[in-house]
Amino acid sequence: MQFIIGLDIGTTHTKAIAQQSDGVVVAVTSAGYLPITAPDGRYELDCEELLQAVTNVLQQLMQSLKQQGIAQAPSALAFSSAMHSLIAVDAQLHPLTNCITWADLRSIEQAERLRATDMAMELYRNTGTPVHAMSPLCKLIWIGETMPELHRNAASFIGIKEYVMAHMTGERIIDHSIASATGLFDIHNRSWFRPALALAGIDENRLFDPVSTDHIIQGITEEWATCTGLPQNIKLIAGASDGCLANIGSNALYPGDLSVTVGTSGAVRMLSDTPQTHPQASVFNYILDDEYFVCGGPLNNGGALLQWYAKQLLQRDVQADTDMQWFFDEAATVPSGSDGLLFLPYVRGERAPVWDAGAKAAFVGLDHRHTRAHEMRALIEGINYSICDITDAVAQTAGSIQNVFLSGGITRSPQWMQWLANAMGKPLQVSGNADASALGAAILGWKALGHLKSLTDARDFFQVAHTYQPDRLTHQLHQQFFSVYRNLYTSLQSSFKALQTIRHTHNDFL
Numbered sequence: 001m002q003f004i005i006g007l008d009i010g011t012t013h014t015k016a017i018a019q020q021s022d023g024v025v026v027a028v029t030s031a032g033y034l035p036i037t038a039p040d041g042r043y044e045l046d047c048e049e050l051l052q053a054v055t056n057v058l059q060q061l062m063q064s065l066k067q068q069g070i071a072q073a074p075s076a077l078a079f080s081s082a083m084h085s086l087i088a089v090d091a092q093l094h095p096l097t098n099c100i101t102w103a104d105l106r107s108i109e110q111a112e113r114l115r116a117t118d119m120a121m122e123l124y125r126n127t128g129t130p131v132h133a134m135s136p137l138c139k140l141i142w143i144g145e146t147m148p149e150l151h152r153n154a155a156s157f158i159g160i161k162e163y164v165m166a167h168m169t170g171e172r173i174i175d176h177s178i179a180s181a182t183g184l185f186d187i188h189n190r191s192w193f194r195p196a197l198a199l200a201g202i203d204e205n206r207l208f209d210p211v212s213t214d215h216i217i218q219g220i221t222e223e224w225a226t227c228t229g230l231p232q233n234i235k236l237i238a239g240a241s242d243g244c245l246a247n248i249g250s251n252a253l254y255p256g257d258l259s260v261t262v263g264t265s266g267a268v269r270m271l272s273d274t275p276q277t278h279p280q281a282s283v284f285n286y287i288l289d290d291e292y293f294v295c296g297g298p299l300n301n302g303g304a305l306l307q308w309y310a311k312q313l314l315q316r317d318v319q320a321d322t323d324m325q326w327f328f329d330e331a332a333t334v335p336s337g338s339d340g341l342l343f344l345p346y347v348r349g350e351r352a353p354v355w356d357a358g359a360k361a362a363f364v365g366l367d368h369r370h371t372r373a374h375e376m377r378a379l380i381e382g383i384n385y386s387i388c389d390i391t392d393a394v395a396q397t398a399g400s401i402q403n404v405f406l407s408g409g410i411t412r413s414p415q416w417m418q419w420l421a422n423a424m425g426k427p428l429q430v431s432g433n434a435d436a437s438a439l440g441a442a443i444l445g446w447k448a449l450g451h452l453k454s455l456t457d458a459r460d461f462f463q464v465a466h467t468y469q470p471d472r473l474t475h476q477l478h479q480q481f482f483s484v485y486r487n488l489y490t491s492l493q494s495s496f497k498a499l500q501t502i503r504h505t506h507n508d509f510l
Contacts, residue, residue, distance in 0.1 A: 006442030008080040014053040019442040023461030029060040041105030044098035062229035078445030079239035081161035083181035088154035107142035128285030129183040133357040137183030140200035174208040177240030180287040214448035245440025251431040251462040256402035262410035268390040269296030282353035282393040295398040297352025297390040331377035343382035384423040407436035421468040425475040
């Protein structure tokens with residue numbers, strides 16, 4: 001039976017799956033890496049570590065298939081990757097910087113300055129990307145202002161996927177989906193948006209050529225074939241972004257199907273057949289393929305928020321893959337609503353729906369009766385309320401919600417999924433255990449090869465493993481708390497800015 005490899009290059013792991021033409025996933029591999037961080041907001045990845053991780057997962061996947069007695073060569077390799085990354089390279093593709101990820105906050109000043117202009121809404125309407133420090137547009141403005149020599153001398157500015165694909169094949173391309181998340185790409189004409197390029201201080205010759213997400217490259221280099229065990233003549237499919245493909249890989253295949261992904265960070269997304277803009281630019285619009293766009297909003301503060309609290313405030317030794325069931329067990333000792341304690345979960349700033357990299361977190365309603373268990377429950381409920389907030393913005397923009405599908409690390413915690421169902425007031429469906437983005441890449445690969453007429457034809461690949469039904473009375477309680485929660489950011493925004501000003505003014509003393 002034929003199979004396709006789906007490869008997802010993320011900010012914490014690279015993952016690969018092998019999916020047969022009947023939809024069955026027969027092998028999964030992954031490799032992790034640590035970010036390079038600093039107090040100034042730096043959040044980077046080592047480019048060589050990324051290449052090595054890709055090599056390792058593909059090599060291990062091919063070995064796993066061989067051990068299972070699967071001797072047939074893969075029909076294709078389809079790509080998924082994280083959005084918003086930026087690498088400056090020379091003409092020979094040698095990196096001049098590390099891979100600057102979406103989580104890097106060093107361009108906050110440039111983003112806030114641009115957001116305060118009329119140009120911000122024009123950029124949003126044309127590129128689909130809200131102005132924020134995550135975007136390569138703001139990163140390029142920052143590089144131009146703080147590292148002008150690098151900005152002048154770099155041959156190209158590319159992302160994590162383009163870097164890997166160029167090394168594997170020699171082809172210098174960027175798929176429409178990843179391009180549509182740069183803040184530099186016109187999603188209506190599917191070409192580079194010149195006003196954005198002018199702001200970034202570059203021309204399109206320093207970017208790779210845009211191609212459709214089902215674009216096929218014939219073959220990889222001999223070196224990569226030797227290192228990975230892949231056939232040199234394998235077809236490579238450009239693929240799309242991890243967020244867009246998570247929709248497909250979680251069974252959210254139609255307009256009206258809401259995909260909620262919660263891992264280290266998270267996102268809420270829904271397909272639409274045309275770009276949908278929000279009057280306050282609260283949601284993004286990214287390209288999935290020639291048929292669909294993805295309307296949604298990402299959140300910075302997902303599972304990483306719980307790990308931050310456990311490590312920094314509880315002094316627990318936790319890693320990205322640490323089992324956090326103890327956290328949920330303790331949080332479950334207090335009632336829904338945390339006895340009136342709310343948490344605004346913007347520890348690392350926030351993207352949707354506020355798009356403020358300088359936003360802060362806050363406990364609200366804390367009094368002498370509250371314990372650390374209340375705080376832990378309030379953290380989880382704060383993430384859930386953030387998801388509800390984004391869901392409302394997506395529904396307002398892209399239309400009514402018919403089904404909700406969950407994916408990501410949250411699916412390892414039945415308790416969290418039930419609490420989220422109670423907060424949203426909607427049944428939540430879980431369709432499988434494979435990485436949703438890698439699975440989505442494989443499904444897009446089947447479409448590119450002509451095995452599927454449309455991505456919606458992949459519904460036969462899925463079976464709903466479990467549905468979490470909301471408790472009506474608990475949802476009514478959450479609605480009351482949510483009505484207070486959704487005003488917290490606006491009420492505290494001026495205080496956040498004042499504290500940030502004081503902090504910068506007295507940086508030597510703080």
